[in-house]
Amino acid sequence: MQQIEFQLEHEFVELNQLLKLVGLCDSGGAGKALVATGEVCVDGTxxxxxxxxxxxxxxxxxxxxxxxxGSST
Structure with a gap:
C-alpha cells in the first residue's frame, strides 16, 4: 500500500480537493467523480x-x- 502524508495549512480540506492536491486526480471535479464511485474511505468508512x-x-x-x-501548525 502506498502511504502519502499531507500537511494541512488550514483547519480542513474538502475531500475532493485533497484527492487533487495529492495527485490522485487532475481536478476537483474529477475528485468529486471518484468519491461518487464509493471507492473512497475516511477513517475506514x-x-x-x-x-x-x-x-x-x-x-x-x-x-x-x-x-x-497532519497539521503543519
Missing part, C-alpha cells in the same frame, strides 16, 4: 460526501493508496 471536511488526524484511503492528514 465509505465516504460519499464529495466535499466532506477532512481534518488533521484523519486517514483517507482509495484503492491501495492511504493518505495520512
Amino acid at each position: 465509505q465516504e460519499l460526501r464529495k466535499t466532506a471536511k477532512i481534518r488533521a488526524g484523519q486517514r483517507v484511503r482509495m484503492g491501495d493508496v492511504e493518505i495520512q492528514v
Whole structure:
C-alpha cells in the first residue's frame, strides 16, 4: 500500500480537493467523480460526501493508496 502524508495549512480540506492536491486526480471535479464511485474511505468508512471536511488526524484511503492528514501548525 502506498502511504502519502499531507500537511494541512488550514483547519480542513474538502475531500475532493485533497484527492487533487495529492495527485490522485487532475481536478476537483474529477475528485468529486471518484468519491461518487464509493471507492473512497475516511477513517475506514465509505465516504460519499464529495466535499466532506477532512481534518488533521484523519486517514483517507482509495484503492491501495492511504493518505495520512497532519497539521503543519
